[in-house]
Amino acid sequence: MSEPTPSEMESRREAPPAFWRLLLAPWVYVGSPSKAAACMAKARWPAAGVACFLPVLAFAATIIFLAVWDATVELAWRDPHYTAVERSFSEVWQDWHKHGMGRVELLFAFLVALVPVLSGFVAWLLLPSVHRSGSVWRSYALAFRGAAAGAGLLTGLTFSVGAIGVFLSNEHVRETVLGHGHYVTPSLAPLVVGMGAFAFLVFWVSRSIGSLGDKVPAVEVPPRCEGCGYDLTHRPTSGLCPECGLSVESSLAPGVRRPGCRWENGKRGVLTWLSTVRGVIFTPSRFYGALRLRSPMDAPRAFTRWNYGLIGAGTVPFAAALLMASRNADLLLSMTLFTMFLVLIVAWSLHRLFGALAMSLWVVEGTLPDYGWAGKVIAYESAYLWAFCLYNGVLSAALTVNDHWLTDWFEALTGLKYGPFGLMIEELAMLGPNAALLLLWPWRYYLADRAIRWNNY
C-alpha cells in the first residue's frame, strides 16, 4: 500500500462525512476505533465539535442518573440494626434540590468540563502516534479528534458498568437488611469490571489515534552522515564526510550501520522477543543505533503488544499466588483480575507519560526531522517496563512471605526502626528504586535520540 501524498491527504479532508453520519460515528463505530477516528478526523471543525460534545453531555447525564438511582436505596443505622431507606427517583431529585439549584448542576458542569480536559491530556500522551513533521498544533488537533472519537464508548461503558454497580449496590443494601442487619461484604465484581472497562477504553483510544497516525506521510529526509548529520546529497559515496571524517559509504550503504534488529529482520518468537527486550534494556545506544527507523510500525507495535500481553498474563498467576491467603475464591479471583488491570493501566500510563515528555522536549528542541521515529523508539521502550515489573514483583513476593524482614534487618544493622523522612524501610524499598528507575527513563530517551537523530534507513 503506497503512502498518501500530502495533497491526497488534503483532498480527503475536503470530503467531510454527512452530518448525521458524523453524529452517529462515536456510537455506531464503537467496534471499530479506526473508522470512528477517520470519520471524526475528516469532519469540519464546528460539526466535529458538536459530534464530540453530544456524547459528553450524555456521559454527564449518565453519571447523574446513576447517582440518583444509587440514592434511591440507602443503608441507615437505626439502633440496634441496619435498615434500608427507599425513595423514588423524584423524591431523591427533590431532596437534592431542597435549597434550589446546586450540587447536581455543579457536578454536571464539572463532568462536562472534565471530559475535554482528559481528552486533551490523552491526546498529548498519544501525540507521538500521529506527529511526524510540520505544525505540532495540527497533529495535536488530530490526536484530540482521535481521543474524542472514544466519547461514545466512554458513555456506553459508564452506563453499562455503572448500572451493574448501582444495581448490585442497592441489592446489597436490601440483602443486609433482610439478613437482620448483619453487614454483608459487598461484591468487588463491579470494581473489577470497571477497571477492565477502563483498560479497554485506553486500548481503544490508542488504536483510534494510532490509526490516524498511520495515514500521516513520512518525511523526505536528504541523506545524512550517521556520525554528525552532515547533508551528503552531493558527496561521492567513495569519499569521507567533510565534518567528521566518517566514510560516506558506511552511512549510505544499506545494512552497514543500521542492520536493524532481530525482531524486525527475522522470525518473531519467544527467543527473539527475549533478546530484543535484553538489547533494549541493557544496551539502548547499541540497539537504537542499529534500528531501522523508516520501516512500518507493524513490528514495533507487535513488540509492544507482546510486552503488555506477557505483563498481563504474568501478573495473573503471580498475584493469585500472593493472594492465596485470602481463602475466599471470589475475593481471590476479583483481587487477581483487579491487580492485573491495575498493573496494565499503571504500566501504560508511565510508558506513555515518559514517551510524551521525551517527544515534547524533542519537538521543542527540534532534534528530529521526522517524529515518526520517536513513535518507534517509544514502542520499543515498552521493554523497559519489565525492569519495574521484576523489581516490584520480587519485592512484593518477599514482603508477602514475611512482611517485616526488611525492618528487622534494618533495625539489627543500624539500631533504627525508621529510615529517612520517618518512612518505614519497606516504604523506602518500594519508593526509592522505583523513583531511580523512573529517573533513568529520560536518560534512556536521551541516548535513543542521539542514536537515531541521523539515519538513512
Ligand SMILES: [Zn+2]
Ligand atoms: Zn559526519
